[in-house]
Amino acid sequence: MSQHGTDRVKRGMAEMQKGGVIMDVVNAEQARIAEAAGATAVMALERVPSDIRRDGGVARMADPRITEEVMKAVSIPVMAKARIGHIVEARILEAMGVDYIDESEVLTPADEEFHLLKNQYTVPFVCGCRNLGEAARRIGEGASMLRTKGEPGTGNIVEAVRHLRQVNAEVRKVITMSEDELMTEARNLGASYEFLKEVKSLGRLPVVNFAAGGVATPADAALMMELGADGVFVGSGIFKSDQPERFARAIVEATTHYQDYQLIAELSKDLGIAMKGIEMSTIAAGERMQERGW
Amino acid sequence: MKRVGVLALQGAIREHLQSITACGAEAVSVKWPKDLESLDALILPGGESTAMRRLIDRYGLMEPLRDFAATGKPMFGTCAGLILLAKTVAGFEEAHLGVMDVAVERNSFGRQVDSFEAPLEIKGLDGAFEAVFIRAPHIVSAGPSAEVLCVHDGKIVMAKSGRFLGCSFHPELTDDHRITEYFLSMIPHKSDLLLPN
Numbered sequence: 314m315s316q317h318g319t320d321r322v323k324r325g326m327a328e329m330q331k332g333g334v335i336m337d338v339v340n341a342e343q344a345r346i347a348e349a350a351g352a353t354a355v356m357a358l359e360r361v362p363s364d365i366r367r368d369g370g371v372a373r374m375a376d377p378r379i380t381e382e383v384m385k386a387v388s389i390p391v392m393a394k395a396r397i398g399h400i401v402e403a404r405i406l407e408a409m410g411v412d413y414i415d416e417s418e419v420l421t422p423a424d425e426e427f428h429l430l431k432n433q434y435t436v437p438f439v440c441g442c443r444n445l446g447e448a449a450r451r452i453g454e455g456a457s458m459l460r461t462k463g464e465p466g467t468g469n470i471v472e473a474v475r476h477l478r479q480v481n482a483e484v485r486k487v488i489t490m491s492e493d494e495l496m497t498e499a500r501n502l503g504a505s506y507e508f509l510k511e512v513k514s515l516g517r518l519p520v521v522n523f524a525a526g527g528v529a530t531p532a533d534a535a536l537m538m539e540l541g542a543d544g545v546f547v548g549s550g551i552f553k554s555d556q557p558e559r560f561a562r563a564i565v566e567a568t569t570h571y572q573d574y575q576l577i578a579e580l581s582k583d584l585g586i587a588m589k590g591i592e593m594s595t596i597a598a599g600e601r602m603q604e605r606g607w
Numbered sequence: 608m609k610r611v612g613v614l615a616l617q618g619a620i621r622e623h624l625q626s627i628t629a630c631g632a633e634a635v636s637v638k639w640p641k642d643l644e645s646l647d648a649l650i651l652p653g654g655e656s657t658a659m660r661r662l663i664d665r666y667g668l669m670e671p672l673r674d675f676a677a678t679g680k681p682m683f684g685t686c687a688g689l690i691l692l693a694k695t696v697a698g699f700e701e702a703h704l705g706v707m708d709v710a711v712e713r714n715s716f717g718r719q720v721d722s723f724e725a726p727l728e729i730k731g732l733d734g735a736f737e738a739v740f741i742r743a744p745h746i747v748s749a750g751p752s753a754e755v756l757c758v759h760d761g762k763i764v765m766a767k768s769g770r771f772l773g774c775s776f777h778p779e780l781t782d783d784h785r786i787t788e789y790f791l792s793m794i795p796h797k798s799d800l801l802l803p804n
Contacts, residue, residue, distance in 0.1 A: 315723040315760075322722045325741050325780045329653050329686070332617040351661035353617060353654070388713060389655055390742065412719035412742070435720045562665075569616055569662055570638065 398424025463526015618654020
């Protein structure tokens with residue numbers, strides 16, 4: 314009477330990642346560095362977001378060879394990205410035995426109207442969100458884990474902070490609302506009434522919510538934990554820094570001990586140059602990855 | 608009131624803390640060696656064992672945890688926590704704490720798509736326990752001092768050895784607190800401490 318792919322099994326996998334750091338990697342060697350540094354999972358992809366941003370063109374699911382090599386290289390869970398709405402990329406990753414799929418705005422969307430119906434899959438999904446409405450719609454489609462969108466590949470934490478504060482403020486508002494106000498709030502947010510009732514009764518989101526999109530330093534990671542993230546995704550920040558191994562270890566430790574400021578000071582010393590970073594106003598509105606997904 | 612710690616480096620910490628509180632004990636987060644002082648028992652939660660191990664080494668927790676085990680105070684590991692407690696881990700030369708008389712194998716049910724939930728019959732509990740297995744390990748063999756408490760699909764998924772309790776699955780992901788209660792009942796009276804198991 315074993316049941317596979319239930320909500321509890323899929324959401325539970327994300328619960329086990331809490332307090333951890335999930336790192337973007339593009340090959341087996343980077344995956345081994347991430348695992349040795351204490352990453353709780355790796356995200357296999359062909360190019361990190363900052364390279365996708367620089368190169369332009371269409372960004373797709375990684376060559377399955379890369380994902381396969383990463384899966385062979387490490388014993389921690391391996392996640393991989395599929396384009397928004399790309400049913401076949403997602404099914405390929407599921408068939409390969411990837412542990413989690415990120416239906417990600419970092420890649421070029423395959424469908425500009427519909428996201429994947431994620432509750433049809435045995436493999437769990439993580440999706441980005443900027444507010445409670447997006448969070449509700451992704452969970453409604455079957456996402457088992459959330460992350461802030463932030464602005465990937467920028468090394469600038471400002472958007473991730475905005476999105477996490479927005480989601481948390483809206484969760485707090487729902488919790489304090491009286492029940493007869495929830496239907497109107499559901500309409501305003503574009504969320505289902507049932508979802509808001511669940512948030513209100515739980516007193517939190519029903520799935521884990523990580524920070525992502527712009528984490529470049531140990532202090533950035535600790536900031537997101539301070540603001541209530543359950544854990545941290547680091548994309549370009551580690552392998553675009555001067556000393557990836559030290560950077561990776563420092564970000565892991567700063568995430569665990571996010572309120573130990575003396576320790577974070579020590580961890581941050583002589584780390585070399587972090588990724589360069591991009592200021593938001595220099596990115597044209599049409600080039601912001603966070604605008605993808607709806 | 609009994610004081611029960613949860614190793615709080617990474618993983619499903621909050622759920623264990625809540626379960627301890629629900630069973631009427633005081634729940635304590637353990638991040639540093641000093642946090643182990645004055646605890647009556649300790650839970651090693653689910654999470655990623657490799658990540659936890661690195662943080663255990665980095666912050667000098669290995670010896671304090673082994674010392675804690677040597678006092679005879681009960682320790683309970685779920686999933687990754689079981690891997691940390693086990694005397695041997697298949698495919699690895701060295702164990703982690705290596706204090707519980709069992710051999711485990713990691714990810715032995717497969718990858719996440721093979722993760723599952725199933726009702727279990729557990730020795731000492733009345734009625735089925737709905738258990739959630741996530742990329743779970745299993746106990747390949749239990750030593751002479753160990754008592755097997757549950758077998759699923761031919762694999763040992765829960766055992767007790769002296770004051771050590773370990774399971775492959777995640778009782779903390781359900782609202783059923785019977786296994787936490789079972790663990791709390793293993794806390795000896797103060798006068799029993801330091802006696803052999």
